[in-house]
Amino acid sequence: xxxxxxxxTRLRGEKPGKPxxxxxxxxxxxxxxxxxxxxxxxxxxxxxxxxxGVTAFKREGDGGTPIARMRILSAFRRRGRLPGLAVSLPVxxxxxxxxxxxxxxxxxxxxxxxxLPFAASHETLARADRLYDCGLVLDWNVxxxxxxxxxxxxLHIAKAGYRPTEGCVALHxxxxxxxxxxxxxxxxxxxxx
Numbered sequence: 001x002x003x004x005x006x007x008x009t010r011l012r013g014e015k016p017g018k019p020x021x022x023x024x025x026x027x028x029x030x031x032x033x034x035x036x037x038x039x040x041x042x043x044x045x046x047x048x049x050x051x052x053g054v055t056a057f058k059r060e061g062d063g064g065t066p067i068a069r070m071r072i073l074s075a076f077r078r079r080g081r082l083p084g085l086a087v088s089l090p091v092x093x094x095x096x097x098x099x100x101x102x103x104x105x106x107x108x109x110x111x112x113x114x115x116l117p118f119a120a121s122h123e124t125l126a127r128a129d130r131l132y133d134c135g136l137v138l139d140w141n142v143x144x145x146x147x148x149x150x151x152x153x154x155l156h157i158a159k160a161g162y163r164p165t166e167g168c169v170a171l172h173x174x175x176x177x178x179x180x181x182x183x184x185x186x187x188x189x190x191x192x193x
Contacts, residue, residue, distance in 0.1 A: 019186035034164035051164035058150040070138040081133035088184035096126035103151040111151035
């Protein structure tokens with residue numbers, strides 16, 4: 001799984017025609033709720049979780065990573081970043097001056113991509129750091145939205161030392177490249193305790 005080969009990669013035990021599952025859980029014995037393990041078949045990969053660890057009661061701004069089964073819906077990418085990364089998902093190329101994500105629970109565009117400038121609270125998808133060089137949109141509060149249930153829950157690049165996220169799951173860039181062949185429509189990321 002070291003990079004994209006152009007072939008569909010199957011995990012051990014995966015049935016033909018059935019998409020794989022990426023499983024995430026807190027890292028045992030880590031002593032920090034924000035450290036996790038992502039399992040992709042036989043591969044166990046360190047990841048960062050929200051500063052509040054995992055939660056079954058996700059709320060906007062709580063810093064928790066939701067315990068849920070979330071389909072990977074699409075990707076957004078920064079041009080010129082992570083060369084060699086290819087995913088079989090719909091990809092939105094980020095316009096640094098125009099692309100954001102609304103995180104204002106009272107706004108009609110809550111938990112949706114928005115065009116900047118944008119008056120309500122939002123994240124910019126063209127960050128100064130590398131965290132959003134590639135982001136995978138997880139189906140947390142996207143398909144069926146509810147106010148205050150959390151927004152912008154992505155699988156993205158981790159900060160140095162796997163420092164906590166605001167509720168996302170984050171991987172080292174080399175590990176995102178390793179699992180890239182698995183990232184296609186129908187794949188689910190399951191976060192558990």
